[in-house]
Structure formats: structure tokens, C-alpha cells
Amino acid sequence: MADRTVADLVVERLRAWRVPRAFGYPGAAIAPLVDALDAAGGDPEFIPARHEETASFMATGHAKFSGGIGVCLATQGPSAVHLLNGLYDAKLDSKPVVAIVGEDISGPLGGAHEEIGLGRLFGDVCNQFVRYGRTPDQVPGLLDQAFRTAAATRSPTCVVLPYALQVAAVPDLLPQVAGVMSATPGEPLARVLPHDVDLDAAAALLGAGQRVAILIGQGAHGAGEEIVALADRLGAGVATSLLGKPVLDERLPFHTGVLGEVGTTAAAQLMGGCDTLLMVGTNDPWTDWFPMPGQVRTVQIDIDGRRIGTRYPVDVPLVGDAAETLRALLARVPDRPNAQWRGVVEGSVDRWRETAAERAAAPAEPINPQLVLQELSSRVPRRGSLAVDVGSVIYWYARHLELPPGVRAQLCGTLGSMGCGLPYAVAAKLARPDEPVIALLGDGAMQLNGLAELITVAHHWQEWRDPRLVVLVLNNRDQSGMGGGRPPGAFADRRPDVPYAGWARLLGLHGVRVDRPDLVGPAWDEVLAADRPSVLEAVVDPAVPLDPPEPALADLRGLFANGDAARRVRERVLNTGTAVEAEDLV
Numbered sequence: 001m002a003d004r005t006v007a008d009l010v011v012e013r014l015r016a017w018r019v020p021r022a023f024g025y026p027g028a029a030i031a032p033l034v035d036a037l038d039a040a041g042g043d044p045e046f047i048p049a050r051h052e053e054t055a056s057f058m059a060t061g062h063a064k065f066s067g068g069i070g071v072c073l074a075t076q077g078p079s080a081v082h083l084l085n086g087l088y089d090a091k092l093d094s095k096p097v098v099a100i101v102g103e104d105i106s107g108p109l110g111g112a113h114e115e116i117g118l119g120r121l122f123g124d125v126c127n128q129f130v131r132y133g134r135t136p137d138q139v140p141g142l143l144d145q146a147f148r149t150a151a152a153t154r155s156p157t158c159v160v161l162p163y164a165l166q167v168a169a170v171p172d173l174l175p176q177v178a179g180v181m182s183a184t185p186g187e188p189l190a191r192v193l194p195h196d197v198d199l200d201a202a203a204a205l206l207g208a209g210q211r212v213a214i215l216i217g218q219g220a221h222g223a224g225e226e227i228v229a230l231a232d233r234l235g236a237g238v239a240t241s242l243l244g245k246p247v248l249d250e251r252l253p254f255h256t257g258v259l260g261e262v263g264t265t266a267a268a269q270l271m272g273g274c275d276t277l278l279m280v281g282t283n284d285p286w287t288d289w290f291p292m293p294g295q296v297r298t299v300q301i302d303i304d305g306r307r308i309g310t311r312y313p314v315d316v317p318l319v320g321d322a323a324e325t326l327r328a329l330l331a332r333v334p335d336r337p338n339a340q341w342r343g344v345v346e347g348s349v350d351r352w353r354e355t356a357a358e359r360a361a362a363p364a365e366p367i368n369p370q371l372v373l374q375e376l377s378s379r380v381p382r383r384g385s386l387a388v389d390v391g392s393v394i395y396w397y398a399r400h401l402e403l404p405p406g407v408r409a410q411l412c413g414t415l416g417s418m419g420c421g422l423p424y425a426v427a428a429k430l431a432r433p434d435e436p437v438i439a440l441l442g443d444g445a446m447q448l449n450g451l452a453e454l455i456t457v458a459h460h461w462q463e464w465r466d467p468r469l470v471v472l473v474l475n476n477r478d479q480s481g482m483g484g485g486r487p488p489g490a491f492a493d494r495r496p497d498v499p500y501a502g503w504a505r506l507l508g509l510h511g512v513r514v515d516r517p518d519l520v521g522p523a524w525d526e527v528l529a530a531d532r533p534s535v536l537e538a539v540v541d542p543a544v545p546l547d548p549p550e551p552a553l554a555d556l557r558g559l560f561a562n563g564d565a566a567r568r569v570r571e572r573v574l575n576t577g578t579a580v581e582a583e584d585l586v
Contacts, residue, residue, distance in 0.1 A: 003169040003170070006166050006167070006168050007033045010143065011044070019044045019068070020043075022045075023049055023062070024046065024074060027074070027079050029102035029163050030166075032166035032167050033102065033166055046073075047460075049423070052080075054423040054452075055083070056083040056090075056097070057086040057420045058427040059090070060089045060424075065410055065428040066431040068431075069147060070096070071097070071098050072087075072099050076102065076104065076118065080101050081116065085419075087122075088125050089412050089415045089417060090155065093218070094155065094304070095155075096156070098146050101118060101122075101158060102162075103162050118132075129146055129150070131146070137171070146158070193320045194318040199328050199332060201316045202299045205297050205299055205316055206234060206276060206333050208276075209274075210276070210341065212231075212234040212237075212278065213239065213278070214227060214230070215278070215282055215284065216281060217241040217280070217284060218281060219244075219282065220282070220322045221322075222323050226326035234338070235337030235342040237274070237342070237345035238252070238255050240255075241413070242258055242260070242394070242413050249405045255349065256270045256352070257398070258398040259284065260289050261286055262548070263399070266352035267549070268549040270348065271290055271291050278301075279298065280300075281303070283310065300312075300318065301322055303322070356370075364543070366540075367514070367516070367520060369393075369540040370400050370544065372538045373397060373440075374401075375520045380403065380404055381407070381435075381436045385408040385428035385435065386407060386437070387410060388409065388421060388439075389411070389439070389440060390420065393474055397440055418445050419449045420445075422439050423449070425469060426457060426460075429460075429469050430460070433464040438471075439469070440472050440474075441471060441473050443474065443475045443478075444478075447496075450471070457507075457533050458508055458509055461533050467530075467532050468530065474540050475538060477494050500537040501513040503535070504535035508532070510532050514536070520538065524536065
């Protein structure tokens with residue numbers, strides 16, 4: 001029997017941490033570990049990506065969709081450099097990922113082939129933990145510490161394993177290492193609640209508010225019932241960050257939608273008219289759409305105290321788990337809903353929904369991209385996952401796609417890196433092969449790495465209980481990457497056209513190309529009923545404007561009966577910092 005090696009030991013530690021799969025790109029410096037994974041019988045499984053960057057996106061996507069710890073593998077030099085994009089995605093969106101990097105440097109150090117200072121390379125993105133393995137007896141504890149740190153800090157970590165160490169024999173008796181932590185990554189490692197005095201202060205502040213707004217982010221996941229109960233008790237309106245979009249049922253009459261540049265006018269108006277703001281689990285960077293400083297009093301709930309007050313001034317900080325903290329607030333906040341304010345919010349929501357429908361129905365050449373997402377909205381499976389890439393597709397997703405309760409949706413929210421959508425979709429599908437997955441991409445993201453990763457889909461799909469993985473490609477041929485109402489112009493503004501649906505068919509998948517508005521709905525029906533993964537290529541108009549909503553106070557006119565009232569209120573707030581008065585809203 002062959003000697004047990006450190007590579008085998010790494011596989012054992014991955015199995016002990018219940019890692020179902022590792023994503024990577026094979027290379028000489030990581031080959032012993034890849035061989036050990038291949039010999040592991042699928043526990044854990046090695047998923048080769050077409051590029052190291054997409055492997056790191058897959059690992060981050062696994063963490064986002066499954067709640068587990070993502071794992072990615074690469075070798076030294078350029079292979080390691082390519083991991084950075086996905087790891088920064090994990091860092092900025094607070095997801096646990098462990099990168100294991102192989103190194104094989106022979107000869108004198110300082111200019112050797114593919115030599116990069118890996119400690120410095122990963123020192124920022126994995127600033128919580130970057131370590132080299134030196135001896136076999138260090139490896140179990142080193143890996144356990146990397147996993148514990150990733151889970152506890154919700155961030156990426158890195159372990160560098162030299163090739164010679166990976167192939168080294170493991171002694172029969174190793175020094176005892178610390179036990180494996182069983183807490184679920186991404187969730188609080190303990191029950192965290194604010195002090196009673198802070199809860200009392202927050203309840204008093206919220207109870208005194210006349211026009212309360214609640215802004216929720218991804219940290220509010222699992223607290224939907226508590227948010228709705230508190231909103232009803234206060235008569236509040238609700239808006240979400242992009243990452244917080246899946247938290248609540250978007251059909252609620254007081255749900256104003258996503259806030260920010262990609263968001264809705266109703267959400268901007270909510271921020272412009274409120275006098276009290278509750279932020280729950282959000283680190284939304286679009287602060288231009290927040291209330292004007294001095295306009296509101298604010299409570300912020302976050303499990304990570306370092307984030308409180310970084311986006312907006314906070315009167316009462318509450319460090320704690322969202323659901324637990326909200327339940328404690330519900331026991332303290334008086335039941336005094338402001339029906340007038342709730343009516344104003346719901347009227348704003350109704351007007352926005354009419355506007356969104358009008359925009360989607362507007363003529364375009366050949367198809368309005370907003371129509372494509374609106375047609376999907378009524379067809380989204382009641383369970384499953386949605387992966388969204390970066391570009392103009394985010395605008396249409398944020399405004400025109402209503403997510404059914406329970407559907408998981410993820411995107412590269414804070415880093416905003418194009419090329420994440422299809423790797424995310426692969427990770428989501430591998431995590432739940434019995435549920436459908438939909439990926440929303442522009443043609444830029446599809447050309448960036450989607451065409452290549454469709455090969456990964458073609459390689460794995462026959463193993464899936466539910467074979468549906470639908471990739472929407474909004475083909476607008478716009479080289480700028482954002483569309484946004486610029487009519488096609490110089491050659492530099494035109495992206496080379498690619499037969500995306502045809503490429504899918506070449507790989508043995510299903511492909512549908514649609515260039516007529518009346519066929520968009522039937523095309524969605526076709527791909528969602530297909531017996532294999534599909535690409536839906538929609539040829540859309542690049543001249544459709546993005547129409548970002550005006551920032552909070554600039555768009556108050558939607559709350560008032562006449563524009564003069566909106567102008568007077570805006571001038572008063574800008575000049576004096578005085579909040580909107582109740583009589584202004586009548």
C-alpha cells in the first residue's frame with residue numbers, strides 16, 4: 001500500500017470540514033492534491049474550471065448559495081494571480097472561502113520561473129489568514145485554522161502548500177490538532193444580542209418616528225417574518241439593497257424595491273420622505289440615495305460592529321443577529337402604525353409598478369431588454385436559484401424581476417466584477433442538482449468567460465436530477481458593457497456578434513434565439529421545459545435607457561400632489577436639514 005501523503009491528509013481535512021467539492025484549475029504545483037482528490041471517490045469532488053478566475057468565482061458562489069465554505073485550488077505565479085477576482089468578491093460580500101495554492105520553486109529565489117511572493121499577493125484579499133505549510137505535522141492544524149478563520153470572519157483565507165510537502169509521507173502518529181468547528185459558516189457562531197439599554201433606546205427612537213423606512217441587506221436573510229411584523233407595527237415602508245433583494249416577498253404593497261442607481265423611484269422616494277431609518281444587515285454603497293444627513297434618526301443592526309456607521313450616521317447601533325435583534329425590538333416597540341405614511345408609500349409603489357410596466361412595453365429594436373426580464377418574472381420557478389452577472393442586466397433584474405419567496409439569488413454585489421454569473425450558476429447547480437438554476441448575463445460577460453464555462457455545464461449536466469440550467473444572454477452588441485441609451489455608433493462601440501444559442505447546440509445543449517417581442521414569453525416557456533441546460537439568446541436594443549432614479553430628495557415630487565410642494569420641501573431640507581413634515585405629505 002502506498003504511503004499516505006500530505007495531499008491525502010488535505011483531502012481528509014476537507015472531508016472532516018464537510019466540503020462537498022473543490023473548484024480549481026490543474027497545474028504541476030498542485031497536481032498531488034488534485035490526484036488525491038481524484039482518488040477520493042467524489043468525497044470531496046474536484047470540479048475543474050476552464051480558468052482559475054472562474055474557479056474562484058465558483059468557490060464564492062458555493063459559499064453564497066449553499067451557506068458553506070467554498071474551496072478553490074490553483075498553482076503559483078499567474079494561476080494564483082487569477083484567483084484574486086473571485087476572492088475579492090468573497091471578501092467584499094463577506095463569504096467564507098479557503099484558497100489552497102501549490103508552489104514549486106527550484107533553484108535560487110528571486111526571479112525564478114513563475115515565482116511570485118504569494119504571501120504579499122494574498123496579503124490584502126486574505127488579510128485575516130495567509131500561511132505557508134512547512135512540515136507534515138503542521139498541515140492539519142493549519143487547514144483547520146484556515147477554515148475556522150474563514151467561517152468566523154466571513155472572509156477568504158489562503159494556505160500555500162509547496163509541492164515537496166504535498167508528496168511528503170505522513171507519519172503514523174501526528175501531534176494532536178484542535179477539533180473541527182461544527183458551526184455553520186456565514187451564521188453567527190454564538191447567539192449575539194445587543195444590550196437591553198441599547199434595545200430600549202432603539203425601540204424608543206423607532207416608536208417616536210412618524211415616517212419610518214426600513215432598508216434591508218443580505219444580513220437580514222432569515223429575518224423576513226420579523227421585518228414584516230415590525231414594518232406593520234410602525235406603518236413603515238421597506239427598501240432593499242441589491243444583495244437584500246431575495247430577503248422579502250417583493251409583492252408586498254409597501255415593498256418599494258431596490259435602492260440605488262439600479263433601483264426604483266419608489267425606493268428613492270421612501271428615503272426622501274422618511275424621518276426615521278432602520279438599517280438591517282446592509283452595507284449598501286449607494287449612499288447618494290440615502291436620506292440627506294440630518295434628515296432622519298437612524299438605528300442600524302449588523303452582526304459585524306465594524307460596519308455600523310460606515311455608510312450613514314447612526315444614532316443607535318445594535319450589534320447582533322438580525323432575526324434575534326428584531327424579535328427583541330418587537331417586544332419593545334409600541335404598536336402605533338402611521339396609516340397616512342403607509343398609504344403614501346403604497347401609492348408610490350403602485351405608481352412605480354405602472355411605470356415599470358410602461359417601460360417594459362415601450363417599443364424597441366428589436367426587443368426591449370426590460371420586457372425579457374418582465375416575461376421571466378411570472379415564470380420564475382417557485383424554488384431554485386438565480387445568478388446575476390454585471391452590466392445593464394442588473395438594472396433590469398433589480399426593477400423588473402419579482403423573486404418568489406424562497407428563491408435564492410446572488411450577484412457580485414460589492415466588487416461588481418463582470419464574469420461571475422455563469423460560474424455562480426454552476427456552483428448553485430452543483431450544490432442543489434435537483435433544483436432549476438437561471439443565470440442572467442449580458443453578451444459581454446458571456447464572451448468574457450461564459451462561452452468557456454458552458455463547457456463545464458456540458459460536462460456535468462447529465463449527473464443532475466433536474467437538468468434545467470437556463471442561461472439568458474442579452475445580446476445587445478454594445479462594447480461599452482452597460483448599454484444605457486447610447487445608439488450604436490463607431491465600430492469601437494460594437495461588440496462582435498456571436499451565435500450564443502448555436503454554441504450551446506454545438507455542445508449538445510439546447511439553444512433558442514429570439515428577436516421578436518411576441519416570442520419572448522414562448523421562448524422562456526421552451527427553455528424552462530427543456531430536458532437539458534439551455535441558452536436563451538435575446539437580441540435586444542442597446543439604445544434602451546438605464547434611467548437611474550433621482551437620489552432621495554431630488555425625487556420627492558412622486559410623493560406630493562404638486563411639484564411646488566416637492567420643491568419647497570427639498571429646499572428646506574437642503575438649507576436647514578429639517579425633515580419632511582407630516583402635513584407636507586397630504
